[in-house]
Amino acid sequence: xxxxxxxxxxxxxxxxxxxxxxxxxxxxxxxxxxxxxxxxxxxxxxxxxxxxxxxxxxxxxxxxxxxxxxxxxxxxxxxxxxxxxxxxxxxxxxxxxxxxxxxxxxxxxxxxxxxxxxxxxxxxxxxxxxxxxxxxxxxxxxxxxxxxxxxxxxxxxxxxxxxxxxxxxxxxxxxxxxxxxxxxxxxxxxxxxxxxxxxxxxxxxxxxxxxxxxxxxxxxxxxxxxxxxxxxxxxxxxxxxxxxxxxxxxxxxxxxxxxxxxxxxxxxxxxxxxxxxxxxxxxxxxxxxxxxxxxxxxxxxxxxxxxxxxxxxxxxxxxxxxxxxxxxxxxxxxxxxxxxxxxxxxxxxxxxxxxxxxxxxxxxxxxxxxxxxxxxxxxxxxxxxxxxxxxxxxxxxxxxxxxxxxxxxxxxxxxxxxxxxxxxxxxxx
Amino acid sequence: xxxxxxxxxxxxxxxxxxxxxxxxxxxxxxxxxxxxxxxxxxxxxxxxxxxxxxxxxxxxxxxxxxxxxxxxxxxxxxxxxxxxxxxxxxxxxxxxxxxxxxxxxxxxxxxxxxxxxxxxxxxxxxxxxxxxxxxxxxxxxxxxxxxxxxxxxxxxxxxxxxxxxxxxxxxxxxxxxxxxxxxxxxxxxxxxxxxxxxxxxxxxxxxxxxxxxxxxxxxxxxxxxxxxxxxxxxxxxxxxxxxxxxxxxxxxxxxxxxxxxxxxxxxxxxxxxxxxxxxxxxxxxxxxxxxxxxxxxxxxxxxxxxxxxxxxxxxxxxxxxxxxxxxxxxxxxxxxxxxxxxxxxxxxxxxxxxxxxxxxxxxxxxxxxxxxxxxxxxxxxxxxxxxxxxxxxxxxxxxxxxxxxxxxxxxxxxxxxxxxxxxxxxxxx
Numbered sequence: 001x002x003x004x005x006x007x008x009x010x011x012x013x014x015x016x017x018x019x020x021x022x023x024x025x026x027x028x029x030x031x032x033x034x035x036x037x038x039x040x041x042x043x044x045x046x047x048x049x050x051x052x053x054x055x056x057x058x059x060x061x062x063x064x065x066x067x068x069x070x071x072x073x074x075x076x077x078x079x080x081x082x083x084x085x086x087x088x089x090x091x092x093x094x095x096x097x098x099x100x101x102x103x104x105x106x107x108x109x110x111x112x113x114x115x116x117x118x119x120x121x122x123x124x125x126x127x128x129x130x131x132x133x134x135x136x137x138x139x140x141x142x143x144x145x146x147x148x149x150x151x152x153x154x155x156x157x158x159x160x161x162x163x164x165x166x167x168x169x170x171x172x173x174x175x176x177x178x179x180x181x182x183x184x185x186x187x188x189x190x191x192x193x194x195x196x197x198x199x200x201x202x203x204x205x206x207x208x209x210x211x212x213x214x215x216x217x218x219x220x221x222x223x224x225x226x227x228x229x230x231x232x233x234x235x236x237x238x239x240x241x242x243x244x245x246x247x248x249x250x251x252x253x254x255x256x257x258x259x260x261x262x263x264x265x266x267x268x269x270x271x272x273x274x275x276x277x278x279x280x281x282x283x284x285x286x287x288x289x290x291x292x293x294x295x296x297x298x299x300x301x302x303x304x305x306x307x308x309x310x311x312x313x314x315x316x317x318x319x320x321x322x323x324x325x326x327x328x329x330x331x332x333x334x335x336x337x338x339x340x341x342x343x344x345x346x347x348x349x350x351x352x353x354x355x356x357x358x359x360x361x362x363x364x365x366x367x368x369x370x371x372x373x374x375x376x377x378x379x380x381x382x383x384x385x386x387x388x389x390x391x392x393x394x395x396x397x398x399x400x401x402x403x404x405x406x407x408x409x410x411x412x413x414x415x416x417x418x419x420x421x422x423x424x425x426x427x428x429x
Numbered sequence: 430x431x432x433x434x435x436x437x438x439x440x441x442x443x444x445x446x447x448x449x450x451x452x453x454x455x456x457x458x459x460x461x462x463x464x465x466x467x468x469x470x471x472x473x474x475x476x477x478x479x480x481x482x483x484x485x486x487x488x489x490x491x492x493x494x495x496x497x498x499x500x501x502x503x504x505x506x507x508x509x510x511x512x513x514x515x516x517x518x519x520x521x522x523x524x525x526x527x528x529x530x531x532x533x534x535x536x537x538x539x540x541x542x543x544x545x546x547x548x549x550x551x552x553x554x555x556x557x558x559x560x561x562x563x564x565x566x567x568x569x570x571x572x573x574x575x576x577x578x579x580x581x582x583x584x585x586x587x588x589x590x591x592x593x594x595x596x597x598x599x600x601x602x603x604x605x606x607x608x609x610x611x612x613x614x615x616x617x618x619x620x621x622x623x624x625x626x627x628x629x630x631x632x633x634x635x636x637x638x639x640x641x642x643x644x645x646x647x648x649x650x651x652x653x654x655x656x657x658x659x660x661x662x663x664x665x666x667x668x669x670x671x672x673x674x675x676x677x678x679x680x681x682x683x684x685x686x687x688x689x690x691x692x693x694x695x696x697x698x699x700x701x702x703x704x705x706x707x708x709x710x711x712x713x714x715x716x717x718x719x720x721x722x723x724x725x726x727x728x729x730x731x732x733x734x735x736x737x738x739x740x741x742x743x744x745x746x747x748x749x750x751x752x753x754x755x756x757x758x759x760x761x762x763x764x765x766x767x768x769x770x771x772x773x774x775x776x777x778x779x780x781x782x783x784x785x786x787x788x789x790x791x792x793x794x795x796x797x798x799x800x801x802x803x804x805x806x807x808x809x810x811x812x813x814x815x816x817x818x819x820x821x822x823x824x825x826x827x828x829x830x831x832x833x834x835x836x837x838x839x840x841x842x843x844x845x846x847x848x849x850x851x852x853x854x855x856x857x858x
Contacts, residue, residue, distance in 0.1 A: 038719060042580070048644075049577050130575065136720040138567075138575035145574075146559065146567035146741045148478050151471070215477075273726070276705045290467060290737040291565040294727035297702070298720065308719040312575045 021050075021318050022057035024074035024099075026067075026090060027081035031104065031131075032059070034307035035078060042311060050318040076100040076317045078310060088112055095119035095127060100317035102310050104131035110204035110220040113211060126317045131309035133205045134159055134282040137298040138312070143212040147286060147294075152213040154253035154287040156424070159205040161280035161300025162189045162196035163228050163248040167265075168278045171236050171246065176229070188280050199225035202250050202263045210252035210261045213286065216337040218252075218261055224342065225263035235351060235421060238390045239267050242377060244349070245275045249424060258341035267349050267392075267423040345395040347376070347423040350405075355413040356387040364389060367407040371400040386415050392423055450479075450747050451486035453503035453528075455496075455519060456510035460533065460560075461488070463736035464507060471740060479747040505529040505746045507739060517541055524548035524556060529746035531739050533560035539633035539649040542640060555746045560738035562634045563588055563711040566727040567741070572641040576715060576723075581642040583682035583716040585853070588634040590709035590729025591618045591625035592657050592677040596694075597707045600665050600674065605658065617709050628654035631679050631692045639681035639690045642715065645766040647681075647690055653771065654692035664780060664850060667819040668696050671806060673778070674704045678853060687770035696778050696821075696852040774824040776805070776852040779834075784842040785816040793818060796836040800829040815844050821852055 023039070025032060039054055047053040058070035060081075067090060071077070077094040079101060081087045087108050091101050096119050103109070109116065109132055120127040130140040134157070143152075158164050165188045169179035180197070183189035195201045203225040207218040228248050236246050244267035252261045268275040273295040277283040283297035299305050350368075354360045361380060368375065378391040396404075405418050452468070454461060468483055476482040487499035489510075496519060500506070506523040508530060510516045516537050520530050525548050532538070538545065538561055549556040559569040563586070572581075587593050594617045598608035609626070612618035624630045632654040636647040657677055665675050673696035681690045697704040702724040706712040712726035728734050779797075783789045790809060797804065807820040825833075834847050 045580070046577075137723055138571045141570065141575050142567045145745065146570050146738075148475075148741065148744050150737055150741070151474070288737075290733050292728045292731075292734060294566055294725065296723065296725045298723035302721075304719050305721060308579055308717075309575075312577065312579070315577050316574065 019052065021052040021054045021076070022074045023054050023314065024057050024070035024077045025059045026070075026077060026079045026087070028059050028061045029080065029082075030303040031306045031310075032080040034303040035080065035310050038304070038307045038311055039314075046311075046315055046318070050315060052318055054314065054318065071097060071099065074099060076102065076314060078314065079103040079105060080310070081105070082107070084108055084111060088115075091116060091127075092119045095125045096123045098123040098125050100126040100128070102128045102131075102313040102317060104129065104306055104310060106132040106201070106204040106208060110207040110218075113208070113219075114217050128313035128316060129208070130313050131306045133157075133208055134284055134296075135161075135298065135300050135302070136305040136309045137282055137284065137296045138309075139209065139284045139286075139296055140212065141312075142294070142296065143209065143286065147213075147288070147291070150288045150290055152286060152288045154251070155206075155209050155213045155284060156274060156287075157202075157206065157209060157250040157282070157284040158247055158274055158277050159209075159250050159282055159284065160196055160199075160202040160248060161282055162193060163199075163202070164277065164282070164300075165189075165280040166197070166228060167231075167236075167246055167248065170231065170233050171240075173233065173237075175233050176231060197229050198227040199248060199263045200227075202248060206250035206252055206261050206263055209250070209284070210259065213252060214254070214259050214338055216259055216340075218259070218340070222340045223261045223263065226265065228265055230419070231265055231421075232419070235349075235419065238351065238379065238388075239349060241379060242267075242349070242390070242392060243270055244268065244423065245270065246421070247274055247277070249274065251424075254338070255341050255344050257339070259338040260341050260344045262344075265421050266346075267421060269425065272424065343397050343399050345397045346401075347395050347425055348393050348401055349421045349423050350389075350391050350393065351419040351421075352389040352391075352408065352414070353383075353386055353416040354389060354411070355415060356382050356385055357413055360387065360411075360413050361389065363411055363413075364408055367411070368393060368404050370407070371404040372396065373400070373404060395425075448481065450481040450483045450505070451503045452483050452743065453486050453499035453506045454488045455499075455506060455508045455516070457488050457490045458509065458511075459732040460735045460739075461509040463732040464509065464739050467733070467736045467740055468743075475740075475744055475747070479744060481747055483743065483747065500526060500528065503528060505531065505743060507743065508532040508534060509739070510534075511536070513537055513540060517544075520545060520556075521548045524554045525552045527552040527554050529555040529557070531557045531560075531742040531746060533558065533735055533739060535561040535630070535633040535637060539636040539647075542637070542648075543646050557742035557745060558637070559742050560735045562586075562637055563713055563725075564590075564727065564729045564731070565734040565738045566711055566713065566725045567738075568638065568713045568715075568725055569641065570741075571723070571725065572638065572715065576642075576717070576720070579717045579719055581715060581717045583680070584635075584638050584642050584713065585703060585716075586631075586635065586638060586679040586711070586713040587676055587703055587706050588638075588679050588711055588713065589625055589628075589631040589677060590711055591622060592628075592631070593706065593711070593729075594618075594709040595626070595657060596660075596665075596675055596677065599660065599662050600669075602662065604662050605660060626658050627656040628677060628692045629656075631677060635679035635681055635690050635692055638679070638713070639688065642681060643683070643688050643767055645688055645769075647688070647769070651769045652690045652692065655694065657694055659848070660694055660850075661780075661848070664778070664848065667780065667808065667817075668778060670808060671696075671778070671819070671821060672699055673697065673821075673852065674699065675850070676703055676706070678703065680853075683767070684770050684773050686768075688767040689770050689773045691773075694850050695775075696850060698854065701853065772826050772828050774826045775830075776824050776854055777822050777830055778850045778852050779818075779820050779822065780848040780850075781818040781820075781837065781843070782812075782815055782845040783818065783840070784844060785811050785814055786842055789816065789840075789842050790818065792840055792842075793837055796840070797822060797833050799836070800833040801825065802829070802833060824854075
């Protein structure tokens with residue numbers, strides 16, 4: 001080894017960047033323990049890259065450690081506790097005291113992002129959070145650095161590995177309940193999976209991505225989301241006949257001079273870059289006129305992957321903070337924020353079961369036509385006395401689709417509640 | 430607009446980072462013109478992000494402009510001339526004079542990387558080259574920053590859009606000549622396509638990626654490469670029967686304590702992340718124990734995409750140079766470089782035409798077995814008097830495969846030269 005071992009803490013007078021870089025760790029669960037291990041393992045390589053050797057100055061767990069002491073003895077704080085409090089209070093104090101912060105806490109960022117970024121500005125500290133979205137897939141860095149000069153049009157993401165695993169299983173024929181049980185068995189879903197399957201986890205991540213991509217503060221409450229709990233294996237099978245695949249897709253895009261951020265199940269055409277993302281993987285596609293589109297994919301957040309993303313961020317905090325951090329670190333800065341808009345048009349897949357009788361299709365088509373919907377494709381299939389009608393309509397505002405579905409729901413030959421799922425067409429080529 | 434317009438050049442005394450950021454542009458071809466346009470269009474957004482407004486201080490073309498004058502009046506030089514000289518001389522002078530350099534010149538970097546990085550160290554300047562590999566896909570930044578702390582095991586890349594377009598056409602049934610003509614018609618291939626189809630362009634890019642991923646200087650002469658000129662449409666069709674797809678794949682990986690860097694046509698199993706990358710797209714997969722694997726994909730280098738990658742780099746040069754740049758910018762620094770190794774084992778697909786006579790398969794199997802090859806799958810098909818034998822063998826050193834093919838070539842019932850193409854198996858899951 002050509003690297004000289006410096007005695008810990010031995011910093012020559014007047015020499016700012018040398019010796020150890022002290023890191024305080026908050027939380028020592030799966031990810032925390034993985035990070036502590038990885039830091040020790042990679043300390044020498046990090047020293048080669050940065051000139052300083054990182055080491056843990058202290059660890060705070062539920063039962064041990066003292067935050068004041070850790071704060072006083074650290075240059076950077078790694079937060080892996082999760083949840084809003086006390087993480088929020090710790091990080092506000094750390095940032096205001098000029099300590100860099102690396103966190104994987106999407107909940108905190110999507111609820112209190114503005115407050116945290118403000119504290120970082122006040123303290124002249126870096127706030128980094130690659131691990132909060134898409135695990136080790138470096139979408140945060142790419143959006144905030146590589147694409148800092150690009151005019152982003154749209155971000156699509158599969159940002160929840162649990163639901164993607166479940167949908168992959170369902171595409172293979174499993175029921176929702178079977179697929180969820182399998183996800184739990186393999187450790188991809190929690191015992192209480194509601195944050196994931198409701199779309200809320202993905203919504204928090206899309207709020208974070210939207211902020212970076214569009215320089216606009218987005219609170220999780222401004223993200224509309226819909227989960228996968230009501231999807232049926234049938235939907236995936238019929239969709240396959242139409243050449244579609246089903247994913248839980250987060251979207252953040254410019255619409256009518258504003259910004260729309262939403263999460264919902266969506267059918268994708270087979271050539272969409274997200275269509276082939278299977279199992280617990282995450283992927284994000286960024287579209288812009290100048291770049292066409294970039295897709296990044298990789299495993300969702302396991303303990304080791306998250307720890308690796310945290311270490312990458314930590315290394316960045318060991319380098320001088322970029323001067324333009326305000327603009328590239330996810331808060332809006334002087335950029336006029338975009339208004340958030342709702343009720344955006346989508347193409348829809350619609351599934352209807354009705355009594356197999358003359359005029360049924362005509363009545364359904366009439367209800368849709370009255371709202372301005374135009375039908376792109378339709379498959380009708382007899383099932384004894386019933387018929388199943390599966391159709392795809394061209395883009396229609398959500399409110400009009402709802403209106404049409406209500407009208408269809410009142411038809412007396414209907415045999416089940418109509419289901420509608422958005423279809424993402426090839427928007428950009 | 431909330432951004433105040435500063436008169437150009439008006440820097441308050443003692444205020445270092447304010448006012449314009451002067452950029453000298455070398456080259457004004459397709460990419461150069463696209464960059465000049467994009468810079469003007471995005472100047473205000475860049476000012477919001479960095480606090481300084483970039484502007485062109487001068488442009489050097491074949492017929493106009495003066496390098497000395499441009500160098501004297503610029504903080505950063507953007508090199509889009511291409512080729513080795515005079516680009517090399519200009520960039521060495523700029524870096525030594527402390528000017529940051531952004532370049533898309535893979536040829537220069539893969540031949541004279543060490544010299545350029547050394548000049549950057551001497552001048553305390555940044556050398557950035559995202560656009561040299563995979564266009565707008567941010568693989569350089571991800572390798573040098575996000576993954577700076579990771580122990581990379583392997584990089585696989587489809588880094589040449591021309592050949593990927595041709596292979597995609599051939600997979601659809603076109604002959605090599607038809608596919609090349611179509612690529613030329615659509616502007617994806619040059620009139621003289623030899624740099625691309627020979628694999629040399631991809632080899633230069635893999636040298637650059639290998640340096641970053643493994644902290645080891647790699648010269649293009651250390652990269653073994655093989656092109657796509659001799660591939661047959663047949664190979665793609667037989668391979669499909671075996672569940673494989675065909676790509677020109679660059680590989681840089683740790684092998685036997687050293688580093689192997691190579692480019693060759695390779696069959697990929699359908700679930701490999703690179704298997705679904707079609708048309709002129711580029712994609713890179715990075716594997717490491719901590720991250721499992723990340724895949725990044727996007728369009729190869731068109732003029733606008735390359736310009737966008739150059740702008741992203743330029744923005745980075747406007748921020749303070751990272752302290753640890755030596756370690757994260759692609760030269761080896763104090764890291765002991767890995768030795769380059771050759772003759773690595775691969776699985777192979779082998780295609781043989783022979784007279785349809787008893788004992789033929791046995792003789793072929795014997796020749797392979799003598800070299801230690803073990804057969805994974807085989808398809809034999811009669812064609813009148815001939816038979817085609819298509820097989821996949823388990824990993825075998827290249828030298829042994831060559832030996833076996835020579836032996837097979839001597840068999841008297843052979844009816845055409847045997848062809849062998851590497852097969853990339855799922856190495857990491």
